[in-house]
Amino acid sequence: MKAEELIGIRRELHKIPELGFKETKTQQYILDYIQQLPQDHLQIKTWETGVLIKVLGTDATKTIAYRADIDGLPIQEDTGYAFQSTHEGNMHACGHDMHMTIALGALTRLAREPAEQNALFLFQPAEEWPGGALPMIESEQLKEWWPDTVFALHIAPELPVGTISSRKGLLFANTSELFIDFKGKGGHAAYPHFTRDMVLAASQFTVQAQQIVARNVDPLDSAVVTIGKIEGGFVQNVIAENARLEGTMRSFHAETMDLLKEKIEALAKGTEISQECSIKIDYGSNYYQVRNSEKFIEPFQKIVEDNGYHYRDSKPAMTGEDFGYMLRDISGFMFWLGVDSPYGLHHSKLQPNEEALEVGVNVVEASLRRL
Numbered sequence: 001m002k003a004e005e006l007i008g009i010r011r012e013l014h015k016i017p018e019l020g021f022k023e024t025k026t027q028q029y030i031l032d033y034i035q036q037l038p039q040d041h042l043q044i045k046t047w048e049t050g051v052l053i054k055v056l057g058t059d060a061t062k063t064i065a066y067r068a069d070i071d072g073l074p075i076q077e078d079t080g081y082a083f084q085s086t087h088e089g090n091m092h093a094c095g096h097d098m099h100m101t102i103a104l105g106a107l108t109r110l111a112r113e114p115a116e117q118n119a120l121f122l123f124q125p126a127e128e129w130p131g132g133a134l135p136m137i138e139s140e141q142l143k144e145w146w147p148d149t150v151f152a153l154h155i156a157p158e159l160p161v162g163t164i165s166s167r168k169g170l171l172f173a174n175t176s177e178l179f180i181d182f183k184g185k186g187g188h189a190a191y192p193h194f195t196r197d198m199v200l201a202a203s204q205f206t207v208q209a210q211q212i213v214a215r216n217v218d219p220l221d222s223a224v225v226t227i228g229k230i231e232g233g234f235v236q237n238v239i240a241e242n243a244r245l246e247g248t249m250r251s252f253h254a255e256t257m258d259l260l261k262e263k264i265e266a267l268a269k270g271t272e273i274s275q276e277c278s279i280k281i282d283y284g285s286n287y288y289q290v291r292n293s294e295k296f297i298e299p300f301q302k303i304v305e306d307n308g309y310h311y312r313d314s315k316p317a318m319t320g321e322d323f324g325y326m327l328r329d330i331s332g333f334m335f336w337l338g339v340d341s342p343y344g345l346h347h348s349k350l351q352p353n354e355e356a357l358e359v360g361v362n363v364v365e366a367s368l369r370r371l
């Protein structure tokens with residue numbers, strides 16, 4: 001498969017980013033693509049908006065799975081690409097178009113020349129929100145095809161193309177989303193003493209939430225509380241009756257996440273009293289940490305180096321991934337694939353270098369043949 005074909009697939013997928021469990025065009029694209037491959041070793045199933053494809057091995061005693069996430073983000077693209085998103089307000093800003101293309105590239109090679117072992121490709125919906133990995137591993141479709149090993153990759157904008165990075169043990173954090181609704185008493189901007197201002201309450205809450213990590217988490221541990229969205233009020237001269245914060249929390253230890261939640265709730269109680277308002281907290285989706293099985297990392301490093309690429313040990317990151325649920329129940333690992341983008345993950349100008357597609361396909365194919 002030529003590099004231009006991979007680039008063509010990536011660009012087609014880049015045009016149609018869809019949010020979690022709404023990936024219908026993406027699913028159809030994958031199903032249509034598979035139809036043009038040799039079918040003799042392929043078995044295909046769908047689950048929700050995802051696709052599972054098994055390539056029967058020539059002398060299989062086990063099944064090795066590669067998981068690619070398929071959803072986009074609610075971000076307005078600003079790359080200036082000629083092939084930019086045709087879905088207003090949505091973008092593949094986390095590289096899932098790259099992840100899927102690499103899966104289709106490796107699948108193409110294996111469909112033409114199967115490995116000894118069974119290879120299972122999991123095109124999984126809803127990684128960003130609300131989480132597709134957990135319901136996928138609970139599905140009948142995956143239970144029937146339960147793999148012995150599973151692995152996945154994530155693009156790494158800060159690494160050069162040709163560099164691949166992973167580590168033994170903990171790779172990504174535990175995560176919890178955070179949605180906080182404030183209700184007070186609105187009124188005329190000139191009569192603040194008759195009101196309970198929720199723009200002010202939400203602003204104070206945002207600032208104080210930044211002290212939770214600074215003054216409660218052991219400095220030798222790590223955690224993050226990020227408020228990514230703040231909404232409130234509707235016009236400049238009315239004091240806001242409602243406000244809403246949206247954010248996410250990250251920790252390396254489950255107990256630290258419990259502590260963050262306890263402190264968020266304490267802060268909410270304090271704010272209810274001081275600002276005379278009511279506050280509702282919703283923790284949304286929670287993802288389990290990504291913990292690599294140690295036994296795969298050295299063989300994987302060898303696969304990377306045998307293919308002529310550079311392997312580097314990585315540090316754990318505060319990113320989250322619902323792939324953590326797969327690794328909780330199936331042994332395997334995740335790795336970073338260098339894509340050398342001047343803009344990072346979740347940025348409206350993320351521009352992964354497409355030369356990384358071939359690197360990804362080579363390493364995924366070799367891993368499915370050799371692990």
Ligand SMILES: CC(=O)N[C@@H](CCC[C@H](N)C(=O)O)C(=O)O
Binds near residue numbers: 129175177247320321
């Ligand atoms: C790799 C990556 O960027 N993953 C996302 C996962 C989001 C989980 C959830 N929606 C949350 O925001 O907590 C990330 O933001 O790390």
